[in-house]
């Protein structure tokens with residue numbers, strides 16, 4: 001008896017044809033982040049549940065509603081990581097990295113898991129490219145990583161991503177702000193949606209980014225966090241803005257942006273894109289400073305700042321620009337008969353050993369069908385091998401995108417393709 005299975009809802013397969021764009025984004029990320037001094041880390045996908053409860057925060061949607069949590073066979077509660085900042089901090093502390101170096105810059109690329117309501121660009125397994133910089137409390141680090149993200153967007157051809165910036169204050173000034181906010185919101189309790197009424201006790205800051213019309217009307221008139229910053233937080237935020245201007249990075253202040261995770265202090269930011277598929281104002285990334293997290297997880301008092309980008313969303317935006325993925329075969333070799341099939345296989349072998357991406361249709365078939373296949377492969381060039389070409393050691397190199405054919409010697413094909 002056979003049974004057919006479907007993948008788990010909200011978790012996607014990535015197949016050739018689509019994965020090329022992912023690889024392109026990942027390669028560009030590694031390249032750009034490397035230039036800014038970030039080194040790759042890979043942490044496990046499963047962590048102790050307590051790690052996320054303590055860091056992301058008990059009252060957040062992520063911890064309250066969205067985690068994949070279960071008991072393993074040893075009876076421990078483990079969770080599929082919903083984000084990468086807490087696992088990275090856990091590893092940073094566990095390996096006492098701070099003892100070895102005063103400043104640590106890490107990046108990671110990997111899947112995260114949140115049991116969310118799905119729509120385009122929102123999945124239950126999704127990939128993040130994240131960066132975390134430990135050990136620098138200065139605003140220059142905030143500005144540098146933001147500039148790095150903006151540079152990364154433009155390096156992959158996304159020029160329309162907007163930076164939204166806020167400061168959430170710190171333990172010195174935030175409690176007083178939250179008190180003022182709650183006083184304002186409580187006076188309008190009845191106008192808030194049921195979710196926000198519950199948030200009023202549990203997580204009042206989150207009410208600021210509720211999308212509900214009536215909540216927005218209430219919060220529009222609420223006190224702004226930026227007007228409540230203490231002097232050190234204000235100075236830090238001014239300097240972040242000054243440096244972004246120095247780097248030529250435009251930004252929009254957004255005092256309602258509070259982020260969905262509890263560990264932030266001071267700078268918070270989001271990278272927002274508008275697109276027909278993703279809908280208006282979708283975050284392709286977000287991050288901020290979290291100066292107290294490492295200590296609260298049992299580490300030393302080390303400041304940190306970081307961000308994460310959603311890979312699916314980047315890929316969706318890229319597909320919309322109509323840019324073709326860059327990776328495609330250099331050459332497709334077609335052949336006319338059995339003898340030239342051997343020659344084609346040998347030629348493909350030699351060219352591949354010389355570092356070129358070469359395709360051919362091992363099944364043979366008519367020239368017409370092989371050329372169709374060449375077209376589908378996306379190859380830049382095609383060549384047909386037959387008795388005549390083998391005798392003359394010369395063939396015609398045909399540009400697949402159209403244009404004039406060129407005569408090339410078969411033993412000079414590699415250099416001809418390289419200089420073409």
Ligand code: HAM
Nearest residue numbers: 083085121122123126283284285286287306307308310
């Ligand atoms: P986050 O804002 O929760 O931050 O997620 C970062 C990005 O991941 C989002 O802007 C979005 O592009 C993507 N993302 C989140 N949830 C989903 C989903 N269900 N489906 C598809 N994409 C999604 C964090 O996770 C923080 N750890 C960022 C950070 C790093 N802060 C400091 N360091």
